[in-house]
Amino acid sequence: MMKKYILGSALCLAIAGTFVSCSKDDELDSTSIFQVDPEVLDPTSPTYNFDKWVTRNYRDRYNMTFTYRMKSLATDPDYNLVPASLDKAKELAVLTKYLWYDVYDVITGDSIFLGKYGPKMLHIIGSAAVNPSTGTEILGLAEGGLKVSLFVVNKLDPENAEQLNAMYFKTMHHEFSHILHQTKTYPQEFDRINAAHYEPNTWQERIGGTTCSLGFSSPYASGQAREDFAETCANYITRTKDEWDFTMWCAGKGWKEIDDIYVTWDLMGMFNDAANYDALMDKYTFCYWYNRNNEEKDKGFRTYIGQFVEKDQVYYLTDMELTVDKDNSAHRTYTQDGKNYFEFYNFKGGKEKFKTGADFEKWLKKNYTDRGIEVFPVEDTDGQDGAANLEKKVSIVREWFASAWNIDLDELRDTVQSRQSKIDITKLLAPIDNPATGKNK
Numbered sequence: 364m365m366k367k368y369i370l371g372s373a374l375c376l377a378i379a380g381t382f383v384s385c386s387k388d389d390e391l392d393s394t395s396i397f398q399v400d401p402e403v404l405d406p407t408s409p410t411y412n413f414d415k416w417v418t419r420n421y422r423d424r425y426n427m428t429f430t431y432r433m434k435s436l437a438t439d440p441d442y443n444l445v446p447a448s449l450d451k452a453k454e455l456a457v458l459t460k461y462l463w464y465d466v467y468d469v470i471t472g473d474s475i476f477l478g479k480y481g482p483k484m485l486h487i488i489g490s491a492a493v494n495p496s497t498g499t500e501i502l503g504l505a506e507g508g509l510k511v512s513l514f515v516v517n518k519l520d521p522e523n524a525e526q527l528n529a530m531y532f533k534t535m536h537h538e539f540s541h542i543l544h545q546t547k548t549y550p551q552e553f554d555r556i557n558a559a560h561y562e563p564n565t566w567q568e569r570i571g572g573t574t575c576s577l578g579f580s581s582p583y584a585s586g587q588a589r590e591d592f593a594e595t596c597a598n599y600i601t602r603t604k605d606e607w608d609f610t611m612w613c614a615g616k617g618w619k620e621i622d623d624i625y626v627t628w629d630l631m632g633m634f635n636d637a638a639n640y641d642a643l644m645d646k647y648t649f650c651y652w653y654n655r656n657n658e659e660k661d662k663g664f665r666t667y668i669g670q671f672v673e674k675d676q677v678y679y680l681t682d683m684e685l686t687v688d689k690d691n692s693a694h695r696t697y698t699q700d701g702k703n704y705f706e707f708y709n710f711k712g713g714k715e716k717f718k719t720g721a722d723f724e725k726w727l728k729k730n731y732t733d734r735g736i737e738v739f740p741v742e743d744t745d746g747q748d749g750a751a752n753l754e755k756k757v758s759i760v761r762e763w764f765a766s767a768w769n770i771d772l773d774e775l776r777d778t779v780q781s782r783q784s785k786i787d788i789t790k791l792l793a794p795i796d797n798p799a800t801g802k803n804k
Contacts, residue, residue: 404418410449412796421464424478425474431447444489445488446488448489451489455519457788483509488513488516500514536597541589557591560577570673575749582673595753595760618650630643649741651667652665655686655709664687666684666709669727681713681715694707
């Protein structure tokens, strides 16, 4: 399964590339994404109203450029990329202003803060950037605090707050956290909390449940300390109260990982069932178990429930139930009539989703404990109090925002949460699409 992550400034550098030139007989569409000098506003251009809005709301106000025309010198030729569509560029432009720039203006009292510390270019790209060596999909790149690039803009859904955070705004807050801590360093106490648990080379193989149990807000956070700091900032700011509470709930659990390719094969046969497809993982991770009968108990079998899933960076549990033997295999193989077959000991569910710990525990009580089935939590054997570690990290981030930047982290978070819960994209687009009637800021 492909995983999606943000890559920080030290890891990413856009490489200069070239485009095949056009002959002088070629005719360019007037709405071409490429323009000889995009800084010069052309009243005859079909993008004139948008370009004027961008100039007023970004360049003039924050001394930065919102670049939606894909630039050869700003993209890595190793990736096969396509530009953002004009409609999606408009949507992301107004949403970025509403959910990021305006938020900091409200919290700090003016536009000086982001004008001084914000990136000098926000470069948006329509398609994904997939790393062929790792299979990871890059959501954002940051370069030395000067430029932030965002990908997959053509899939933007302005009415889906979860997707907006997972694909774009968590990335923005993550990269901006890097810019800020490169200007004023955060306390080194943060790095010591999980110093022994960072995995810079194998974090891609980790699952959110087990990393939460260590004290990380995401698998990417478990790669190195500075990414942990940026992820803690971004996840705390953008995750809703229910989402953050569920992160903390996961952090307080023990998790059992089961790696059985036959489970994946079976779920792959359910591609027409979106609910089951969501449950498809690289590994299968559970937080509770029980014995279905005395025979399986005597054999050392366990049936695990409470499957952790990370879908587009949103965490939830499913109702999957999986029985494994004492060797942690979920299946047995046998030969019949000269052919090899396999069968699961017990494998079902995966369709019902639970996005809060309370909802899952209510379901667990109704379907198991109330029926007399004794259920046990998976033992937490990592030696870490994940919830306590996350609380310490948020406390350090909160104090750093206050002392270094005179910003109340929780006020910042509340403002983001309030705005993302009531997005009116038509109203936000009005100053661009109907400049005569829309209120311009």
